[in-house]
Amino acid sequence: MFKSVLVANRGEIACRVFRTARRMGLRTIAVHSEADADALHVREADEAVLIGPAPARESYLDAAKVLAAAKQTGAEAIHPGYGVLSENADFAEAVMAAGLVWIGPPPAAIRAMGLKDAAKSLMIEAGVPVTPGYLGEDQSAERLKKEADAIGYPVLIKAVAGGGGKGMKKVDRAEDFADGLASAQREGQSSFGDPRVLIEKYITRPRHIEVQVFGDSHGDVVHLHERDCSLQRRHQKVIEEAPAPGMDAAVRKAVTDAAVRAAKAVNYEGAGTIEFIADASDGLKADRIWFMEMNTRLQVEHPVTEAITGVDLVEWQLRVAAGEPIPLKQADIPLNGWAMEARLYAEDPANGFLPSIGRLEHFHLPEDIRVDTGVTWGSEVSQFYDPMIAKLIVHADTRAAAAAQLAAACGEVGVWPVRANAGFLKRCLEHPRFISGDVDTGFIAAEESTLTSIEPAPEIQAAALAILAADAHHAEEWVRPSDRPGRGGGPWAPTAAGLYGFRMNGARPAPHRARLNGALIEGRLTPEEHGSYWTVDLGETTMDAYVLTGGVTLIHDGRPDRELSRVIDEPVLFHDGQAWEFEPILHKTGAGSGPASDGALRAPMPGKIVATPAMAGDTVARGAPIVVLEAMKMEHALIAPFDGVVETVGVAVGDQVTDGAVLAVVRAAEDQG
Incomplete structure (x- = not known):
């Protein structure tokens, strides 16, 4: 048995391999990008080597850098994990040629099974049943469309080198085939360096x-x-x-x-x-x-x-x-x-x-x-x-x-x-x-x-409103936010919470309103003791709540019924795995819809532009793709929010964009003329 292993991967799989390797007495070696310098897999390894900047193509996917790290650290074996270089036959051969132990299948097996079309042909020879479809070498759009029409819709277009759902598109109608094919080819090229596809019959269940x-x-x-x-x-x-x-x-x-x-x-x-x-x-x-x-x-x-x-x-x-x-x-x-x-x-x-x-x-x-x-x-x-x-x-x-x-x-x-x-x-x-x-x-x-699509349960509403009231009640003797140091009064300062002039007794309390993950909630709150116990009347439901630093305990018949955790100093509750963010409403607000979209399509996250299906001046229907962004290994289409005309497209294929950047603007049909 070798004495050391380098894991050519990151994240949870590297940590997983290290766990077993340590138990077996092996020295563990990590590689990492600049973005992962403080990552958990780096901290858990006996030794770690920086191999490049954040983009995977310049670090984790760079076989030469991984092999150099193995040589530098004296690693005897390389475990590829999954993803990254794990199914790269050339990398496997390079590991073995360097005199290292490759912890994976023979390169010939990787090649035989790495391309979906060749693998299916091999399985047919071995007597393994395969899904009906087209595995041919002719990759022209015309031939692929003809084969899909012959198979019958719906069909699946799959990148031959694909995996993990990347480069896979379901097409329900013949008229949508060209768009699905283009997207599958782009993802295949981007993720695997191979735009070729195969066509399969889509199984309905x-x-x-x-x-x-x-x-x-x-x-x-x-x-x-x-x-x-x-x-x-x-x-x-x-x-x-x-x-x-x-x-x-x-x-x-x-x-x-x-x-x-x-x-x-x-x-x-x-x-x-x-x-x-x-x-x-x-x-x-x-x-x-x-x-x-x-x-x-x-x-x-x-x-x-x-x-x-x-x-x-x-x-x-x-x-x-x-x-x-x-x-x-x-x-x-x-x-x-x-x-x-x-x-x-x-x-x-x-x-x-x-x-x-x-x-x-x-x-x-x-x-x-x-x-x-x-x-x-x-x-x-x-x-x-x-x-x-x-x-x-x-x-x-x-x-x-x-x-x-x-x-x-x-x-x-x-x-x-x-x-x-x-x-x-x-x-x-x-x-x-x-x-x-x-x-x-x-x-x-x-x-x-x-x-x-879930509605906030009564216990979530009661807990959120009780936190608002309790935190406002305990806010530093009602000092005005402008007089408070640091955060300017914090989230629960009286004026921010809409509770300025709050009464501890007297007439029936006025309703308190807040938004919970954007949904309007309302209740009447009565203090019971020390500003930490509250009775929350939601109309059809009444609950008692005891507000703690790290959560809220709901009381039923005088006994604790349920505990909900919260983020300290943040307006966030957790319930059944769901994070609920809440904020007070300063005045009565109706539940009607907000203002109509301004037609600006903004990047939901940093990424790279891979397609611009629409051009300035195009007439588009609601839901039509305008810009396609690639981020976190997947494509995200930004679509027209309504029928209208594309006013501007401010990006081109290949552009890197930041979170929130305006990529295009669509003008509503009624605004034309």
């Missing part, structure tokens, strides 16, 4: 079933059962579980046998995943499951497999790379209980799932489950990398118990001011369809309005 396989240099290949990764959004996995719900022994044998045949067809070594798509319109059937692709690396969701088998897959990777045989025979690999994983992302589900960047000034994750993360309190979520914050993993005896445990864990998450999707994850896990196992890859899209 698809389930994403994948099998963990493992091979060694002695010719043995085993599987470690299946995972279900059907809960996805825009082809990005959200919640994964093992085993797959509704999978009986016969279907499991059929799909795992096919996975082992696929791995043996390329003489596979190390950890890999064979991904299948299943037609779930009539349950899982052996003849309705088709090969999609192989990921020649460890997967993000590998912890659920570890949970049901008791196997440390990273340890297996290290041992097999050192020439050892697979530690267990197929018959000895158990399948115990049920495991689930939720991907906690820095994104705002209420705002179209836009990625959220910034410093984690408040950061709380559950402590009684497995958490794989690459960040901590004070870490920076950067525009340059994937916005994953952590993976939350649970294991229980039954699927129902695992779902309940993971939902409760998501409810404990508190992240601020970066937005996170914990509340959304909790609602997914508690949805009746998910609980019953009635899921497919279209579940989130079909239920999105329910999962993202």
Whole structure:
């Protein structure tokens, strides 16, 4: 066994590999960009090397710099993690040519499975069923359109070198094919340096079933059962579980046998995943499951497999790379209980799932489950990398118990001011369809309005109003904000809170109004004791609240009923994983709509312009794409907010733009003339 390992990756996967490597007594070496100089994976490694500026292409994707770091530190082996260089056959060959141990599959296997069209042809030869589609060399728009028309819509356009949903576009109508093709080709070129695509028939009720396989240099290949990764959004996995719900022994044998045949067809070594798509319109059937692709690396969701088998897959990777045989025979690999994983992302589900960047000034994750993360309190979520914050993993005896445990864990998450999707994850896990196992890859899209559009519960309203009143009551003897040092009175100064002249007794209290994540709330508050106990009358509901420094305890029948945490010195509450920001309203405000959009399309985050579908002077309909921004590895189309005419487009393809920059302006149709 080698004595040291360099992880050519960052974030939670680097931390994950280091954890096992340390347990095995190996020296751990990290590489990092300038943006990651203080990252958790750098702090956890025995040694770390700066390899370049923030953009991944100039640091983590620069194979020469990674190899130089290995030479500088005397590393004996390189683990690529997942993503980045993990499926780059040229890098694997360079590692081996440098006399280092490559902790991954043979370069030939990476190449064989790296291109989706070639991989599917190989699987056909191996007797593995594949999805109907077009895998041809002719990449002309005319030929691709002709093949899509022949397959029948809807179809999937997929970058042949793609992965993680990048370069994948669903096209429902023939007239939308050209736009979908252009976008898939751009993402394929940007993410993988290869614009080629293939076309597949889109399965209307698809389930994403994948099998963990493992091979060694002695010719043995085993599987470690299946995972279900059907809960996805825009082809990005959200919640994964093992085993797959509704999978009986016969279907499991059929799909795992096919996975082992696929791995043996390329003489596979190390950890890999064979991904299948299943037609779930009539349950899982052996003849309705088709090969999609192989990921020649460890997967993000590998912890659920570890949970049901008791196997440390990273340890297996290290041992097999050192020439050892697979530690267990197929018959000895158990399948115990049920495991689930939720991907906690820095994104705002209420705002179209836009990625959220910034410093984690408040950061709380559950402590009684497995958490794989690459960040901590004070870490920076950067525009340059994937916005994953952590993976939350649970294991229980039954699927129902695992779902309940993971939902409760998501409810404990508190992240601020970066937005996170914990509340959304909790609602997914508690949805009746998910609980019953009635899921497919279209579940989130079909239920999105329910999962993202939520009304503030009475307990949230009561807690927010009680905090406003309590903080105003305790505000430094009602000193005017202009007389106060520092923050000019703070958020709860009397005039800011609209509570100036507040009465402790007398007539029925006047209503207090506030906005809670933008929604208007109103209640009447009565102080009970010392300005910390309040009775909040919301009309149909009355609650008692005890305001503490770090939270609010709601009282029912004189006993504590529920505790809600808050961010100290910030107007933010956490409830069921959801961050609720509130602010007082200074005067009565109606609930009508705000002013109409001014037509200015602003960048929601820093990024690069990759397309400008519209030009100044174009007449556009509401929803038409005007500018396409690439940020955090994904494309974001800025669309016309109403029917009108494009007044200006102030950017060009290739421009780097900052958060909030005006990219284009659309003039409403009624304003013309």
